[in-house]
Amino acid sequence: MIQDSVLLASVFAVLLLAAGFAVLFAALRRSVRPAALATTRNPIRLRPMARLLNEADFQFLARQPGYRPEIARQLRLRRIHIFRSYLGYLAMDFHQLHRKLRILALYSPTDRADLSRLLLEQRLLFATQMFRVRLRLVLFRFGWKPADVSGLVDLVESLRLQVSELSAGLATQTVPATA
Amino acid sequence: MLQLPRTEMYFLTAITLLTAALAVKLFSTGLFRTYRAFTTFLVISVLRVAVMATVTLSPTRYRDFFIATESLHLILYVWIVMELYSLTFRKYDGIRTASQLAMGGALLVSLVLSFLSLSTDMAARSKPTIAILDQFMIAERGVVSTMVILILIITAFLAYYPVPLPSNLILHSAVFAIYFLSKSALILYRNLTGASADRFISLGVMGLAGLCLCIWIAGLRQAGEQTAIIVGHRWDPSEAERLIAQLKGMNSALARISRE
Secondary structure (H helix, E strand, O other), X not given: OHHHHHHXXXXXXXXXXXXXXXXXXXXXXXXXXXHHHOOOOOOOOOOOHHHHOOHHHHHHHHOOOOOOHHHHHHHHHHHHHHHHHHHHHHHHHHXXXXXXXXXXXXXXXXXXXXXXXXXXXXXXXXXXXXXXXXXXXXXXXXXXXXOOOHHHHHHHHHHHHHHHHHOOOXXXXXXXXXX | OOOXXXXXXXXXXXXXXXXXXXHHHHHHHOHHHOOHHHHHHHHHHHHHHHHHHHOOXXXXXXXXXXXXXXXHHHXXXXXXXXXXXXXXXXXXXXXXXXXXXXXXXXXXXXXHHHHHHHHHHHHHOOOOOOOHHHHHHHHHHHHHHHHHHHHHHHHHXXXXXXXXXXXXXXXXXXXXXXXXXXHHHHHHHHHHHOHHHHHHHHHHHHHXXXXXXXXXXXXXXXXXXXXXXXXXOOOOHHHHHHHHHHHHHHHHHHHHHHHO
């Protein structure tokens, strides 16, 4: 019985590792494409997202004649939905820009351990902050104060500016590996 | 001289011929200069079978010969994997320290994880004394699992940057991942179920090796050494310092928000 469960756990671990490899090798195949540095879609304006969860709107609504709590609840849900879409774009923009900075770090002629460390640190901080915002968004549904996203929006806009300055004039070229 | 059942003999002959064919391909295409460890591994594998086929060995001597040559294979596995990725990282000065840390860290993490997982194999052997071959199979599972985790972590690092890789290297990594993962699973099964599964495991490993050799023969090409790189960017020191300062500022702002 114990041996069966060990075998089952082992099969699960092997399948998990195989899935991990499949995902990573698919990512590796994508990374060699010249599109890795191509200019992406026009950036979405992210500033309005900070206003979506403004508590003043809900207070204003509550003062209006004919106000019912369901109206505020529906508005809250709709705004959360829109905010989530913005959050998705924010994350997508960050990951694209961060990836371009990593590519630039890769092609630095000298060892940039400091740049690598800062980029990793930034990625972890962004992930932590995104988790925090998503958690607060769940709580906002029940009337809690939402998290401030202006810091994340500023970060993405600064990154966009840096990447556009640094990546001007880049192109891809195929060369033998021994070159 | 080696005495094996007919099926095993056919499998072994086929694998040896495929190994020799792959070694010839590496020499004829000049790829042996890039993949020195892999070529050494192939040559030693062929020589090993040649010795087994010509020299008469008692069962005990055969076991010792198997353990000694298989141990050499395990050392070569580590050399192959480290050589494979060192060659890639050497071309990218910008991430020299990061890649060295990644390789060292990956080796340490994979060693710890795989040797922790060996408790499963140990627990299945309840006898106070374990036969030499069983001990060796447990150690072999540890080394092969280390290779699986090592390749997984280094592949994750390569995908993170993202390092453009020649198609030969992607093929090489993928085949090794399949080979080590399957071999590790087969040895684990053997260690859990006992020596009664030896024949099944032996045929399984040989079949797997044959499949991998076929993929290598078909997939490894001289043209597969070409890689797409990015040109046109000129890093000047002041630009790099400005970027570092700006990133530091952004990270401090992010850290401050997280604390609020």
